Amino acid sequence: xxxxxxxxxxxxxxxxxxxxxxxxxxxxxxxxxxxxxxxxxxxxxxxxxxxxxxxxxxxxxxxxxxxxxxxxxxxxxxxxxxxxxxxxxxxxxxxxxxxxxxxxxxxxxxxxxxxxxxxxxxxxxxxxxxxxxxxxxxxxxxxxxxxxxxxxxxxxxxxxxxxxxxxxxxxxxxxxxxxxxxxxxxxxxxxxxxxxxxxxxxxxxxxxxxxxxxxxxxxxxxxxxxxxxxxxxxxxxxxxxxxxxxxxxxxxxxxxxxxxxxxxxxxxxxxxxxxxxxxxxxxxxxxxxxxxxxxxxxxxxxxxxxxxxxxxxxxxxxxxxxxxxxxxxxxxxxxxxxxxxxxxxxxxxxxxxxxxxxxxxxxxxxxxxxxxxxxxxxxxxxxxxxxxxxxxxxxxxxxxxxxxxxxxxxxxxxx
Amino acid sequence: xxxxxxxxxxxxxxxxxxxxxxxxxxxxxxxxxxxxxxxxxxxxxxxxxxxxxxxxxxxxxxxxxxxxxxxxxxxxxxxxxxxxxxxxxxxxxxxxxxxxxxxxxxxxxxxxxxxxxxxxxxxxxxxxxxxxxxxxxxxxxxxxxxxxxxxxxxxxxxxxxxxxxxxxxxxxxxxxxxxxxxxxxxxxxxxxxxxxxxxxxxxxxxxxxxxxxxxxxxxxxxxxxxxxxxxxxxxxxxxxxxxxxxxxxxxxxxxxxxxxxxxxxxxxxxxxxxxxxxxxxxxxxxxxxxxxxxxxxxxxxxxxxxxxxxxxxxxxxxxxxxxxxxxxxxxxxxxxxxxxxxxxxxxxxxxxxxxxxxxxxxxxxxxxxxxxxxxxxxxxxxxxxxxxxxxxxxxxxxxxxxxxxxxxxxxxxxxxxxxxxxxxxxxxxxxxxxxxxxxxxxxxxxxxxxxxxxxxxxxxxxxxxxxxxxxxxxxxxxxxxxxxxxxxxxxxxxxxxxxxxxxxxxxxxx
Numbered sequence: 001x002x003x004x005x006x007x008x009x010x011x012x013x014x015x016x017x018x019x020x021x022x023x024x025x026x027x028x029x030x031x032x033x034x035x036x037x038x039x040x041x042x043x044x045x046x047x048x049x050x051x052x053x054x055x056x057x058x059x060x061x062x063x064x065x066x067x068x069x070x071x072x073x074x075x076x077x078x079x080x081x082x083x084x085x086x087x088x089x090x091x092x093x094x095x096x097x098x099x100x101x102x103x104x105x106x107x108x109x110x111x112x113x114x115x116x117x118x119x120x121x122x123x124x125x126x127x128x129x130x131x132x133x134x135x136x137x138x139x140x141x142x143x144x145x146x147x148x149x150x151x152x153x154x155x156x157x158x159x160x161x162x163x164x165x166x167x168x169x170x171x172x173x174x175x176x177x178x179x180x181x182x183x184x185x186x187x188x189x190x191x192x193x194x195x196x197x198x199x200x201x202x203x204x205x206x207x208x209x210x211x212x213x214x215x216x217x218x219x220x221x222x223x224x225x226x227x228x229x230x231x232x233x234x235x236x237x238x239x240x241x242x243x244x245x246x247x248x249x250x251x252x253x254x255x256x257x258x259x260x261x262x263x264x265x266x267x268x269x270x271x272x273x274x275x276x277x278x279x280x281x282x283x284x285x286x287x288x289x290x291x292x293x294x295x296x297x298x299x300x301x302x303x304x305x306x307x308x309x310x311x312x313x314x315x316x317x318x319x320x321x322x323x324x325x326x327x328x329x330x331x332x333x334x335x336x337x338x339x340x341x342x343x344x345x346x347x348x349x350x351x352x353x354x355x356x357x358x359x360x361x362x363x364x365x366x367x368x369x370x371x372x373x374x375x376x377x378x379x380x381x382x383x384x385x386x387x388x389x390x391x392x393x394x395x396x397x398x399x400x401x402x403x404x405x406x407x408x409x410x411x412x413x414x415x
Numbered sequence: 416x417x418x419x420x421x422x423x424x425x426x427x428x429x430x431x432x433x434x435x436x437x438x439x440x441x442x443x444x445x446x447x448x449x450x451x452x453x454x455x456x457x458x459x460x461x462x463x464x465x466x467x468x469x470x471x472x473x474x475x476x477x478x479x480x481x482x483x484x485x486x487x488x489x490x491x492x493x494x495x496x497x498x499x500x501x502x503x504x505x506x507x508x509x510x511x512x513x514x515x516x517x518x519x520x521x522x523x524x525x526x527x528x529x530x531x532x533x534x535x536x537x538x539x540x541x542x543x544x545x546x547x548x549x550x551x552x553x554x555x556x557x558x559x560x561x562x563x564x565x566x567x568x569x570x571x572x573x574x575x576x577x578x579x580x581x582x583x584x585x586x587x588x589x590x591x592x593x594x595x596x597x598x599x600x601x602x603x604x605x606x607x608x609x610x611x612x613x614x615x616x617x618x619x620x621x622x623x624x625x626x627x628x629x630x631x632x633x634x635x636x637x638x639x640x641x642x643x644x645x646x647x648x649x650x651x652x653x654x655x656x657x658x659x660x661x662x663x664x665x666x667x668x669x670x671x672x673x674x675x676x677x678x679x680x681x682x683x684x685x686x687x688x689x690x691x692x693x694x695x696x697x698x699x700x701x702x703x704x705x706x707x708x709x710x711x712x713x714x715x716x717x718x719x720x721x722x723x724x725x726x727x728x729x730x731x732x733x734x735x736x737x738x739x740x741x742x743x744x745x746x747x748x749x750x751x752x753x754x755x756x757x758x759x760x761x762x763x764x765x766x767x768x769x770x771x772x773x774x775x776x777x778x779x780x781x782x783x784x785x786x787x788x789x790x791x792x793x794x795x796x797x798x799x800x801x802x803x804x805x806x807x808x809x810x811x812x813x814x815x816x817x818x819x820x821x822x823x824x825x826x827x828x829x830x831x832x833x834x835x836x837x838x839x840x841x842x843x844x845x846x847x848x849x850x851x852x853x854x855x856x857x858x859x860x861x862x863x864x865x866x867x868x869x870x871x872x873x874x875x876x877x878x879x880x881x882x883x884x885x886x887x888x889x890x891x892x893x894x895x896x897x898x899x900x901x902x903x904x905x906x907x908x909x910x911x912x913x914x915x916x917x918x919x920x921x922x923x924x925x
Contacts, residue, residue: 290776291745
C-alpha cells in the first residue's frame with residue numbers, strides 16, 4: 001500500500017497525543033525511496049519510448065541499445081582479465097584487471113570527458129534551484145569560461161605550467177561567476193527575472209564568441225584562413241592520466257568535477273550559506289523574517305553556479321579541446337544538457353553525478369564516431385539522444401509522483 | 416417523529432496508516448436540527464464527515480438514511496441522497512458569476528449545448544429568496560466577500576437538492592459580523608426542515624447554534640449532549656480530556672523599565688498608503704500590552720516596523736534603549752526581539768525544513784550551531800531534541816518536516832524558537848490563530864510565564880477574549896492610530912466601540 005500518499009491526503013493531522021512516530025519514520029524513509037524511484041522510472045520510460053522509435057525505423061531496439069552501450073565504453077568494466085597498466089604519470093607498469101588500452105577504454109574516456117562538463121553544468125542549475133531560481137544561463141556561463149581559458153592558455157606561453165593551467169581554470173570559473181552574477185545582481189536589486197536575464201546573457205555570450213573567434217577577431221589564430229584560435233600552450237593543458245592527449249584521453253578534470261560535487265553537497269548541507277540558500281529557496285518571506293538577506297543569497301547562489309559552469313568550460317579547453325573555433329560556439333549544447341541532468345538528478349549531488357554519467361554516456365554512445373552504421377544510422381542515433389533527453393525533461397516536468405498519486409486516489413474511490 | 420433520525424452512522428471505523436481516525440463512531444442527525452460535531456484538530460471530525468459525503472470509504476460500519484442502509488461510494492452518490500457539504504476551503508471558480516458557479520455541472524441548457532443563463536439566474540434568485548441567502552447572481556466570485564462566497568456554497572448544495580448540509584468549520588474564515596449572519600441563515604434553513612451538521616472547535620459557537628453537540632476526541636465519540644445546559648468548561652473538558660483553564664490565571668503585573676519605546680511612528684503599507692499614522696506607546700519589562708483592533712487597521716505594519724521587516728516613514732523605535740529605527744530583521748533579532756509572526760505558514764516556518772532546521776532559523780549563525788560558516792548538525796540536533804521536549808511538541812521528531820505537524824504543534828515550534836532566543840521583548844501576533852483549546856491554553860500560559868520572567872510582551876490579536884484575558888494594559892488601534900487605552904477590566908462592549916472608531920480615548924468612559 002502506498003502509505004505515504006494516503007497519509008498526505010489524510011486531511012486531519014495525527015491526534016496531538018497519539019504516538020505516530022513509527023509511521024513517520026516509515027513515511028520519511030518511503031519518501032527517500034520515491035526520490036530515487038521517480039527518476040529511474042522516468043529514464044526507463046524514456047528508453048522504452050526511444051526503443052519504439054527505433055522499431056518504427058525497422059531496426060531492432062535491443063541490438064541498437066546494445067551497440068549504443070558498447071559505444072559508451074561502459075562495457076569496459078565487464079571485460080575482466082589480467083593486464084598490465086601504466087601507473088599514471090610514470091613509466092612503471094602494474095598488474096590491472098582491466099585492459100586500459102582497449103577500444104572500450106578509449107570510448108569510456110570520451111564518455112567521462114563529457115560527464116565532467118555535464119556534471120558541472122548540472123550543478124550550475126542545481127545550486128540556484130535550491131535558492132528558488134532557475135538558471136537557464138549555464139550555456140553562456142560555460143562559453144565565457146572557454147573563451148577566457150583559450151585566451152589565457154594561448155597567451156603567456158612562458159608561464160610556469162602549473163601556474164598557467166591553474167590561471168586558466170580559475171579565470172574561467174571567475175568569469176562564469178561574473179556572467180551569472182550579473183543575472184543574480186539584477187534579480188537581487190531590481191527583481192529582474194533570472195530566466196529572462198540568463199537567456200539574454202546566453203545570446204550575449206554566443207555573439208561575443210562569434211566576434212572573438214571569427215574572421216579577424218582578436219582570438220583568431222595565426223592561420224588567418226580559418227576562424228579557429230591558436231592551440232593553448234603545453235603548460236596550460238591539464239595532465240591526461242588515461243589514454244593519449246592526442247586522441248582526447250581523459251584528463252584529471254573528471255576528478256575536479258567529482259570534487260566539486262562533494263563541495264556542492266558540503267555547501268548546501270553543511271554550511272550556514274547553504275542553510276540560508278535553502279531557506280530562501282523554500283520560503284523567502286520566512287527567511288527574511290529569520291534575519292537572512294534574501295538579495296545577498298540570490299546573488300551568491302547565481303555567482304557560485306556560474307563559477308561551476310565557467311569551470312566546465314575551462315576544463316574542456318585545458319583538458320581536451322585545446323582550441324576553439326567560431327563554428328563550435330553556436331552548436332555547443334552542453335549547458336542545456338546539464339540542465340536536463342540537474343532536473344533528472346533532482347538537484348542533489350549524487351543525482352547530478354549519476355545523471356551526468358547517463359547523459360555523457362548517451363551522447364557518446366550515439367555519436368557517429370562510436371555507433372556501427374550497419375546497426376543504426378548514426379545521424380538518426382544522435383536524434384535518439386535528443387528524443388530520450390526530451391522525454392526525460394518532459395517526464396520530470398510532468399511529475400510522475402503526482403500522477404501516480406492521482407491514479408491511486410481514483411482507484412481507491414472506485415472501491 | 417421529531418426524534419426519528421433522518422441519518423444514522425453506525426459503528427464507523429476508518430484507519431489511516433498509524434492512526435485510527437474513527438474508532439467505532441456512532442452519530443445521528445434528526446429532521447430539522449443543527450447537530451454540532453466538536454473536537455480538537457485531529458479528533459476525527461472531518462474524517463467522519465468526509466465518509467458521510469462519500470469522499471472516504473469506511474473500513475467498518477453502516478450509513479442509514481431514513482432507516483435503510485445506503486452505499487456512499489462517491490460524492491455523486493452522496494449528492495443524490497440529498498447530502499451536501501460546504502468545505503472549509505471553498506470550491507468555487509473565481510472568474511465565473513455566482514449563478515454560473517451554482518448551476519455548474521447541472522446547468523439548465525438551451526438547444527442542448529448552450530447555457531440558459533436567464534433560467535440559471537432565475538433559479539438562483541428563487542432559491543436565495545426562499546432561504547434568505549442574499550446574493551447577486553451576476554456578481555463574479557472574486558469580487559464578493561468571503562461571507563458571500565460561503566452563501567454561494569450553501570446555495571450550490573441546496574440547488575443540488577440537499578436536505579442534509581455539512582458545514583466544515585464554517586466560521587473559521589468569517590468576521591464576527593459575518594458569523595452572526597451565517598447563524599441567522601442556519602436558523603432559517605432549520606425552520607424550513609433542513610438538517611445541518613456543524614463542525615467546529617469553537618465552544619461558544621456550538622452552544623449558540625446547535626441543538627445537540629457530539630464531542631469527539633482521538634477518533635472516538637466522548638458524548639452527545641443537548642446544547643441547552645452545556646457549558647464551555649464542560650465541553651472543553653470533554654474535548655481535551657482534562658480540566659482546561661479557559662481564563663488565564665495570572666498574578667498582577669510588576670512592570671519595570673520600558674523595553675520597547677515607539678515614538679510617533681508612521682509606516683506605509685505595500686500600496687504606499689499610510690497604514691500606521693503616528694503611533695506612540697511603551698511596553699515595560701514584566702507587562703503584557705495588548706493591541707486590540709479589527710483586522711487591517713495597521714497592526715501588521717506596526718509589528719513589521721518593530722521587527723525590522725518594514726521601514727518607517729518617520730518616528731523612532733527603541734528596544735532596550737537601543738535605536739532600532741529602520742534596522743534590519745537581523746539587528747532586531749540580535750537586539751533581543753522575539754517575534755511570533757501572525758502567519759506561521761507564510762513567515763514563521765519554512766515548511767519543508769525539518770523541525771531541527773526550523774528551530775535554528777535564527778540561531779544557525781551562532782556557536783555552537785555553527786562555527787566559521789560551517790554548521791554543526793550535532794549541536795543543532797541536540798538543541799532541537801531539548802526544545803521539542805521542553806515545549807511538548809508532539810507528532811514529530813527532529814527530522815520531521817514542519818508541514819507534517821498539526822497547527823498547534825507548529826505554533827509550539829515557533830514559540831520554542833522565539834523564547835529560547837532569550838529575547839528582551841516578545842511580539843506575539845495572533846499567537847493562537849487556528850489553534851484548539853488545549854494548544855491555546857499552552858500558548859497563553861507561556862506568554863504569561865515570559866511576562867513573569869521580566870520580559871516585555873506585545874500582544875496583537877483580533878480575538879477580544881484573548882486580549883482581555885492576557886493583557887495588563889490594552890491599546891485599541893483604529894485606522895492606523897491608537898484611539899484608546901483601557902485596563903484589563905474593560906468590557907468587550909467598550910473595546911468593540913473603540914475598535915470601530917466610536918470613541919477617541921477610553922478615559923472618557925472612566
